[in-house]
Amino acid sequence: MSNEANKQIVLAAIDDTTGRKNQVHRVLAQGHFVVxxxxxxxxEGSQAAAFDLWQITDGRITGHRGDQEPIVEQTANGHTQVDGVAAIDTTADTDATRKVAEGAVRTILVDNDFSDVDHHLAGESYIQHNPRFADGVSGLAAALGELAKSGQSLKYSDVLDVVTEGNFAYIRSVGVFAGADFVFHDLFRVADGRAVEHWDVMVPR
Known part of the structure; x- marks a missing residue:
């Protein structure tokens, strides 16, 4: 089935399947997977930012993983956890997008290599939606440095899933934050060979 057909299957079933009311901001699909x-x-009325990964087989939902993080009113960057660019540029090179996003995650977050971060992220133009971090590579570096000083180091250990469509790439990973095992859901928008915008959810596992 097509990406659009798989998206419609998920959108028609998302509320009933999750048991929550969902205002979907972004949806991307590749192969048998929809994000x-x-x-x-x-x-009970509380709200959260949510990422859900769906598997579709023969027109039916056959797998689902998802996590949520509470909505934060005051963020370090002035953005919300869900605003920003939503439209997918389907003319963009999906393979190139995947290479950029996965390269950024593996280099910066798995290897903790910050030697050439501007190669992966769009410098001070990098738009951040993680509520803990300010915009730009300087905001990311400062926040990660402060976390490390306070004994709350963040390090990814393995990339589990990558779903890419056009200029958007979703990556699900596992690792450690503040000494606890975490699951990380990252969504990147890519332009001109670098990640220019980032959304995420990170939860204990």
């Missing part, structure tokens, strides 16, 4: 990025509202 949704949403503001989700739980039955």
């Amino acid at each position: 949704t990025h949403a503001t989700t509202t739980f039955p």
Whole structure:
């Protein structure tokens, strides 16, 4: 089935399947996989930013993994966890997008190599939606440095899933934050060979 057909299957079933009301902001698909990025509202009324990874087989949902992080009113960057560019440029080179996004994750977050971060991220133009980090590579470096000083180092250990469509790439990884095992969901928008915008959810596992 086509990417668009798989997206429609997920969008038609997302609320019933998750047991939450979802305002979907971004949806991308590749092969048998669909990723949704949403503001989700739980039955008691609380809200969270959510990433869900869906597997589609023969027109049916056959697998689902998802995590949520509470919506934060005040963020370090002035953006929300879900705003920003939403439209996928389907004319963009999907393979190139995957290479940029996965390269950024493996180099910066798995290897903790910051020697050439501007090669992977769009310098001070890098737009950040993680509520802990300010915009730009300087904001990322400063926040990671402060976390390390306070004993809350963040390090990815393995990339599990990558789903890419056009200029957007989603990556699900595992690693450690503040001494605890975490799952990380990262979504990147890529332009001109670098990641220019980033959204994420990170939760204990």
